[in-house]
Amino acid sequence: MYRHGRQDMAEPGSGRYGPARHGNRNGMGRIGLNERLGLIGLIEEGVRLGTGASPIVADLFSNLWDLVDRTVSGSRVDRLKPEDSEKGFRMLEINSAEGENLGRLNMLYLKKPIPCYYLVYVEVAAPYRKKGLGNRILVHFRDFLVEKSAVGILDNIIPEDDPTFSIYLKHAWEPIESIIGDTVLDEEDRYMVFIPPRLKNRNMREPLLKLVYHLKRKRPAIDMRDNEIMVRRTLAEFKDVYAALCLYFRExxxxxxxxxxMRFMFTRFVTKFIAFRRRISELIGYTGGESTEQITLDPRIARFPVKSYAPREIPSKPTLVFGDPTLWEKLPESIKEQPAGSIEALPNYRRPSFVTWLASCGRTYDTDLTLGDLMDLGFDPTRLKEVELEGRPYIFERIQARQLEYLYRLKDLLEGIQSMLAGRKAANAFIKINPPLLVIRDRGNAYVLRRKIEGIHWEEAVEQLQAAPKLKEMNRSSRVDRIIASTAGAARRAMMECVGRDEEKAAGSLACFVPWDLDRNEPRVVVDAAGLYLECVWFA
Structure with a gap:
C-alpha cells in the first residue's frame, strides 16, 4: 500500500524531516517516502539489504529504512468522522506526523441486534510491518469499543500455524463459541468477539446468536462495499507509483x-497492473465503477520492449533453489550460467488466447512484445516459456522471487495429495497433478520448471469454446463448455476433500487444467457409450 503523501525526503543524515538539500537525479527530492517505497516494491529483490549498486537503488534506498523507522515512531492513530467514511464503513488510520497513511483498520457499524462494530480488516503497508503498528491500532480499536460500550466481532482468517494467529487473544478477544457454543456455527466460521467491561455481566448468548445470523445475511453486502473501496484505493496507489516512475525517469x-x-521498472509496473485488472473482475459485486481505464501509458512508454528481469545494474547471483539434480544437468549450459536471460529468450508458450491475438493483429510469433501489447492483451505471455530437454517438452514459469515461500507451500500441498488422488475420478476424468520439478532464482525472479501438458486452464478453454469462430458452432451442439466447467468443479471439490482446514486457502489457488489440442486449438474429449467426457484434469 503506497499512498501519495505530503512528506518530503529526509535530509541525508539529518534525523529530521524536511526538503532534501542534496537533490537526486530527475527531481528525486520531490518524490515522497511512500512513492519511493512504491518504486522499491517494483525492484524488490536485494533492495532492502542495500546490495544493489545501481543509481536507482542509491537514490531510493539512501537512509530509507531509518526514515521508515522515524515515520513509524512519529505516527498517530486518527479516527475518521462518520461523514468522512464510505458507505457505512468507519476507519481508524495510522498516519505519520506529516500526514502519510501507514495503515488502517476498517470496520462496519451494526446497530442491531446489539450495538456492534464488525472488523472487516486491518491493513499495514508492507514496509511498516513488524514494527508494532498492527498491535497499536488493535489497542486503539479496543479502547474505541470500550468507550462506545459496543461489542466487537471479527472473522479470524489467520491460519493457526501463523505466528500472528494469537494477536487477537492478546487483546482480550475470545472465540465466539466460548459464549454461544459451536452447534450453530458452520465449519468455516471463526468468529471472535470483544465484550466491553460494561457488558461483561450481561447474558450475551442470545444477542450474539442473532448477531451471527445477521452477519451471515449481510455478508455479501459487506464484501461488495469492501471491494468497491479496495479497488478505488488500489487504483489510486497504481496512479501514484506510475507518476513517481515518470518523474524519476523524466529526463x-x-x-x-x-x-x-527503465524498461524493467515499467515492465514490473505494467505486469502488476494487468494482474490487478484481471483479478478485480472476480470480486464480489464489482461493477467496474472505478474504471481501470483511468491508467493509460504514455505512448513513449507503451513502445518500450518488455524487460521482465532485473538488469545487471541490480546485481544478483543465480541460485538453484530446489529440484532434481539430474534434471538440472539436462539443462543447456546457457541456462545454468545465465538463467534469466537464457530462459527469457526461449519461445513463449503458445496458449490459444495469445495465438488468437497475434493473428488478429497480423503479428508473427517471434515479434518482440511491447508494454502497450501487454496492456492490450491483458496478460503477460512472456511469463511462460517452452523448452525441450532430451526430447521431452517442459514449461518454465516466471514468478517473482518473493513468491517462493508460497510456491513451497503449494509444492508440499500437491505432493501431499498426490497419493490420495491417485486413480480418483471426477465426472469420469482422472485427477492428476503437475508439481514444480525445478526452481532457479535469478535477477529478481524465480523460474519454475514443470512438465508441459497437453492442456490449458479450464477458464481459457471455456472462453475459446464460446468465442473462437470455429469452435462456437461445435459448442452449441455438444455443450463442451458445460462439461469442462462441471468437471473442473467436481475435480476441485474432490481435491479439497483431501486437504486440511489450514490448507484450504492455498488449495483454492491451485489452477485446474483440461485436455486441449494446442496445434488445432480444440478440446480433447472422449466419446463412448458413457457419453462425452474429459479423460483427465491436472492441478498445478
Missing part, C-alpha cells in the same frame, strides 16, 4: 532515450 523520457533499467 530519459524527454530525451527519447531508454535504458534496460
Amino acid at each position: 530519459n523520457l524527454e530525451e527519447g532515450s531508454e535504458t534496460s533499467l
